[in-house]
Amino acid sequence: MTVIGAPILREMVAKYKCIHPSDDNAFDGDGYVLTVREDRTLHYLEHRNMVSKEIIFTPPDCVAHLTSKSKFGRLGLSFLNSVKVHSGFVGRLALELVNLSNERTPITIAQGDQLIHIEFLRREGAPDPYAGKYMFQFMTDDETEMYIDMLSNHFPSLYPREKLDLLRNGRLIREQ
Numbered sequence: 634m635t636v637i638g639a640p641i642l643r644e645m646v647a648k649y650k651c652i653h654p655s656d657d658n659a660f661d662g663d664g665y666v667l668t669v670r671e672d673r674t675l676h677y678l679e680h681r682n683m684v685s686k687e688i689i690f691t692p693p694d695c696v697a698h699l700t701s702k703s704k705f706g707r708l709g710l711s712f713l714n715s716v717k718v719h720s721g722f723v724g725r726l727a728l729e730l731v732n733l734s735n736e737r738t739p740i741t742i743a744q745g746d747q748l749i750h751i752e753f754l755r756r757e758g759a760p761d762p763y764a765g766k767y768m769f770q771f772m773t774d775d776e777t778e779m780y781i782d783m784l785s786n787h788f789p790s791l792y793p794r795e796k797l798d799l800l801r802n803g804r805l806i807r808e809q
Contacts, residue, residue, distance in 0.1 A: 634754040636663055637695070642753060645692065650783060651753065653688045664752035666702065667726070674741040675710070675732040683742065684771050685726040690780065691718050691753065693760035693791055699726075700750045705742070709734030712749070721762020721791070723780050724804075725771035762791050770806040777801050 637645070639660040645651045652665050659666045670686040691697045697718035701710070713729040728749060732740050742748060769777045781801065784792035 634696075634756060637753040637755065638662060639664070645753070649690055649692055649787065650688070650780065651690045651692065652751070653690075655687065659747065661750070664750055666747040667749045667751055668745050669728070669742055669748050670725075670744060672741070672743050674739050675730060676739050677732050677734055677737040680713070680729070680731045683728045683730055683748070685728060685749070686745070688723065688725055688772060688776060688780070689718060689751065690723045690784075691720050691763075693721050693762045693788060694756060695753045696720050696756050697722075698752045698754060700752075702748055702750065705740070705748060708740050709736070710740050710742075718751070719763035720756055720760065721764070722768065723772075723784070724767060724769050727767075727770070760791055762788075764796070764800060766803060766805040768800045769804045771808055772804075773808045774801075776808075777804075 639662055642664060643660060646655050668686045669683045673681055673683055675681050689697065699714060699716045699718065701712040709732060711731050711733045713731055734740060781794065781797045784797060785794045
């Protein structure tokens with residue numbers, strides 16, 4: 634597997650909306666830094682899920698890897714998720730966090746704070762896109778429709794419209 638550098642990632646974002654919305658200042662040499670969509674304060678030993686502001690699409694020939702920003706790790710914030718985003722996944726990410734501060738002090742993450750690095754890696758082998766209950770999570774119907782149109786146009790054999798409609802209707806977490 635090979636990490637996709639920022640210039641190629643920018644092309645993927647323009648063509649496939651791999652990160653939406655995206656901000657030019659959030660690209661780093663090896664990927665992109667995701668933000669959160671709401672303020673949240675975590676007290677000592679508190680576990681919370683935070684949702685990324687950005688929608689992520691991991692193309693079928695890629696997987697994505699997540700790591701936390703050291704700024705928050707140094708404060709004692711621990712990132713509990715598995716570090717992989719499946720190929721073919723579309724949705725906002727649920728970021729599982731816990732405050733393990735040695736000082737036992739609250740940690741506040743503000744809306745728009747850069748929190749998680751995402752790196753896209755090329756995968757080998759036949760595509761096997763994600764098709765589980767978290768597909769299109771935390772997305773509005775309009776956002777979902779935008780991705781269904783893009784996926785069925787760019788990857789028609791992997792994403793037939795009928796299959797995408799079933800995934801949209803069966804998603805676990807909807808946004809209004």
